[in-house]
Amino acid sequence: MTNIKSKLPLVGDTIFSEMSQLAQQLNAINLGQGFPDFQPDNELLNAVCQAVQQGSNQYAPMTGVPALRQAIHDKVIAHQGRSYDINAEITVTSGATEALTSSILALVQSGDSVVLIDPSYDLYAPVVTLAGGHPVHVPMNPPTAGNPRFSLNWDAIADAINQQTRLLVLNFPHNPTGLTLREEDLDALEQIAARHPFLILSDEAYEHIVFDERPHVSPVSRPVLAARCVLISSFAKTLHATGWKIGYCCAPVEISREIRKIHQYSVYSVNTPFQAGIAAYLKQSQTVQTLSAFYQKKRDRLMHGLASTKLRPLTSEGTFFLLADTQALGQTSEKELAIRLTREAGVATIPVSAFYPEPSSPLANHHLLRLCFAKQDTTLDAAIERLAGL
Numbered sequence: 371m372t373n374i375k376s377k378l379p380l381v382g383d384t385i386f387s388e389m390s391q392l393a394q395q396l397n398a399i400n401l402g403q404g405f406p407d408f409q410p411d412n413e414l415l416n417a418v419c420q421a422v423q424q425g426s427n428q429y430a431p432m433t434g435v436p437a438l439r440q441a442i443h444d445k446v447i448a449h450q451g452r453s454y455d456i457n458a459e460i461t462v463t464s465g466a467t468e469a470l471t472s473s474i475l476a477l478v479q480s481g482d483s484v485v486l487i488d489p490s491y492d493l494y495a496p497v498v499t500l501a502g503g504h505p506v507h508v509p510m511n512p513p514t515a516g517n518p519r520f521s522l523n524w525d526a527i528a529d530a531i532n533q534q535t536r537l538l539v540l541n542f543p544h545n546p547t548g549l550t551l552r553e554e555d556l557d558a559l560e561q562i563a564a565r566h567p568f569l570i571l572s573d574e575a576y577e578h579i580v581f582d583e584r585p586h587v588s589p590v591s592r593p594v595l596a597a598r599c600v601l602i603s604s605f606a607k608t609l610h611a612t613g614w615k616i617g618y619c620c621a622p623v624e625i626s627r628e629i630r631k632i633h634q635y636s637v638y639s640v641n642t643p644f645q646a647g648i649a650a651y652l653k654q655s656q657t658v659q660t661l662s663a664f665y666q667k668k669r670d671r672l673m674h675g676l677a678s679t680k681l682r683p684l685t686s687e688g689t690f691f692l693l694a695d696t697q698a699l700g701q702t703s704e705k706e707l708a709i710r711l712t713r714e715a716g717v718a719t720i721p722v723s724a725f726y727p728e729p730s731s732p733l734a735n736h737h738l739l740r741l742c743f744a745k746q747d748t749t750l751d752a753a754i755e756r757l758a759g760l
């Protein structure tokens with residue numbers, strides 16, 4: 371007889387696996403889970419193959435291959451305007467996932483509270499619980515007829531932060547809403563930071579996908595915020611390679627030191643040839659600089675295509691997701707509607723309610739589905755045609 375006591379009794383299979391499985395079963399087009407259905411750049415594939423053939427096949431340094439840490443350093447200076455020490459402050463991780471988990475486990479103590487902004491990425495709350503912390507959920511303002519976009523409620527965020535708050539988790543460009551940060555948001559954050567000593571986890575996995583000439587605004591662009599911030603990102607979305615699981619975190623030395631202690635004993639070091647290949651590729655590729663324009667075309671294609679369906683798209687400012695309003699289809703549970711669309715139209719999507727702590731509650735259901743447009747144009751066109759037939 372085993373006597374196993376679950377540390378995460380409420381965690382089951384994620385909605386992403388559930389919808390992907392259903393899509394596979396029903397041969398539906400999968401606009402649910404966020405991954406491209408096209409290959410990364412050939413030059414990148416060649417760079418990784420070359421790294422394997424040229425002998426980058428043994429353990430990498432615990433903190434990451436030096437050439438990749440240098441490339442991350444250069445990219446962060448250019449994009450976020452902040453310089454991190456490549457030896458002490460930049461760590462290569464197994465995807466943004468491991469960077470997030472190692473950071474939360476390193477920084478959150480038993481009894482600490484961690485403020486999450488809902489809808490929020492599904493990893494944050496369970497890992498906070500695992501660390502012994504308490505997730506404090508603050509909802510964004512949902513879209514209304516007069517203002518058809520999610521927006522941040524800084525008064526509610528300020529009210530939720532107190533002396534027990536260890537961490538505030540931010541994720542911009544935001545999955546699933548596509549919202550980006552503005553300078554006014556950083557002003558509000560600086561005001562709250564002046565009153566309380568919490569740390570900030572800034573998950574910027576979609577940092578290079580912002581639309582309509584918007585800048586990518588990061589908390590680390592402000593010195594007072596950077597001093598208490600862990601910047602986390604990944605090459606998964608940036609290089610169309612979600613399966614490679616190469617991410618990183620940048621943080622001031624005393625924070626990085628603690629994160630590395632967890633990284634050292636959970637992962638030790640990340641696979642070498644992919645790090646070496648990415649480092650070589652970043653030196654000569656324009657993929658990063660052209661990514662926003664590449665995805666903006668796909669966003670527009672999907673948005674315009676949806677005009678021929680009963681779904682009404684909300685504007686997406688960044689990421690490779692957009693939300694669609696489904697009120698015309700007359701179903702109150704987003705999850706039931708997502709299942710219905712997969713069965714009846716053959717298109718899988720993700721209910722936004724899955725990004726709330728109680729997905730079946732009316733507070734989590736705003737008639738919205740998340741559609742991923744990191745797909746070939748032919749896939750997007752086929753999905754639109756199917757949805758139009760509903």
Ligand SMILES: Cc1ncc(COP(=O)(O)O)c(C=O)c1O
Binds near residue numbers: 573575603604
């Ligand atoms: C907001 C957010 N953070 C982190 C991740 C995980 O990134 P990675 O695949 O690099 O672990 C994802 C992936 O979907 C994401 O959407």
